[in-house]
Amino acid sequence: MSSEKLPGQGVTRPVAATSRTIRFIMVGGFLGAGKTTTLARLARQYMAAGHTVGIVTNDQATDLVDTNSLRSQGFDVGEVAGACFCCHFNELIATLGQLDDSRAPSIVLAEPVGSCTDLVATVVQPLKQLYSARFSIAPYSVLLKPSHGLKVLRGEGSGFSPKAAYILEKQLEEADAVLINRADELSGEQMQELVSLVQKKVPGTPVLRVSAKTGEGFDGFCEFLEQEGIFGRKVLDIDYDIYAEGEAELGWLNTSLTIRSDQPVALDTFLLGVIEKLKRSLGEKGAETAHLKAIGLWEGFFGVANLTSSDGPAELSLPSRCAVQEAEVVVNARVAIDPEHLQELVISSLQAVADELGVQVTLRQTQSFRPGRPNPTHRLATTV
Incomplete structure (x- = not known):
């Protein structure tokens, strides 16, 4: 083109x-x-x-x-x-x-x-x-x-x-x-x-x-x-x-990581465990969740766990049904809380679940911030 x-x-x-x-x-x-x-x-x-x-x-x-x-x-x-x-x-x-x-x-x-x-x-x-x-x-x-x-x-x-x-x-x-x-x-x-x-x-x-x-x-x-x-x-x-x-009220976090274990671990158990742990931690802070999502990827398999409100259940929306010794994981969080506190809670939740399952976590990249003021490229009030 x-x-x-x-x-x-x-x-x-x-x-x-x-x-x-x-x-x-x-x-x-x-x-x-x-x-x-x-x-x-x-x-x-x-x-x-x-x-x-x-x-x-x-x-x-x-x-x-x-x-x-x-x-x-x-x-x-x-x-x-x-x-x-x-x-x-x-x-x-x-x-x-x-x-x-x-x-x-x-x-x-x-x-x-x-x-x-x-x-x-x-x-x-x-x-x-x-x-x-x-x-x-x-x-x-x-x-x-x-x-x-x-x-x-x-x-x-x-x-x-x-x-x-x-x-x-x-x-x-x-x-x-x-x-x-x-x-x-x-x-x-x-x-x-x-x-x-x-x-x-x-x-x-x-x-x-x-x-x-x-x-x-x-x-x-x-x-x-x-x-x-x-x-x-x-x-x-x-x-x-x-x-x-x-x-700007919302804390915004995207983090990517690798998990490894000497023995096969149920990927879905890890993903759902992270979301459930985060739900409890955020609830203790009184922080309303807009959404939490975690995806795990391994050799063509993938699983997704999510939470869409603080009073709703953590769900395994797309189960992988696989056990892994290594996987790539991405976590997204949109929560009414300071992004620095959100990052601390996400990392501590990841580590807590990893310790429970005997998994090693290696963080690759984390971005946490509040969205800036919208500045549209165009704003056209005359309609077609």
Whole structure:
């Protein structure tokens, strides 16, 4: 693919060799809402229907569990690391170009950072206005995690400050559809309350009930994504000071390490043990978890353990069912706590579980920080 410079924009635009367009499907939602599981299920459904699919993940740092998990499942994945899509828009375009060069996908699925909002003005509209010949933009859907969603929409204490809750509410406001995830885990009464609260918050926005884990509601979700029309036009009235302070409340940590043992050790036991230990340690500090994820990789096998809220269970979401003497492990943590304290707790939890299982831990890289103020490459309030 060749490229050209857009006048006055400082942006490189891919120039299509053919008239083929790529369907761009972005699925947003707060941290731990289930975006990665949703994209994996969507990708499998589209591939079964004969489409070639690419996926783009996004994070404020490198060593992302989601990228490793999706690649281990056999998907073609590009990653935009170091900032959100809106602040690294040019990198997003470059990554889309790389996917196009390697696989020529008919569909690209994009997962933005879970603490980001205002994506219609900073991602959807720039794509529509600058790259309309290259991409066909699907309706923008936002996943809602019931555990935090109910608390925030009821006006109860969610474990996060009102400024962090502000981000979740703004995500709902700009959505073309709100997807209530984990429908299989909710009672009829809980689901009805959540639907009513969402409809009160964002009147007129379609509300779909889905389960990324079981596939419930995904046929209807795919039908919705096929629609053409007036979508991706809800440009927010947003206070970037509140938005930035809400993001900065979260301690952000990505760490990668190698584990070794003289005797085979159950990889899943190590991963789940780390998440459970972290849950207890963070609970003792009163630190609300947005999400914790750990992936272990060994010779084609992989396992994933995660926690999506402080009052939820630690889960082995993708078991490896293998015993290893060596494996690569990546841990991601997004928690309402000082990042230095978060790093101490993660490392101590890793070491405690390693000692219990007779495993040696070698840390390779750790990044812990608070996200900086969002500074979008573009913010287009005039909609297409």
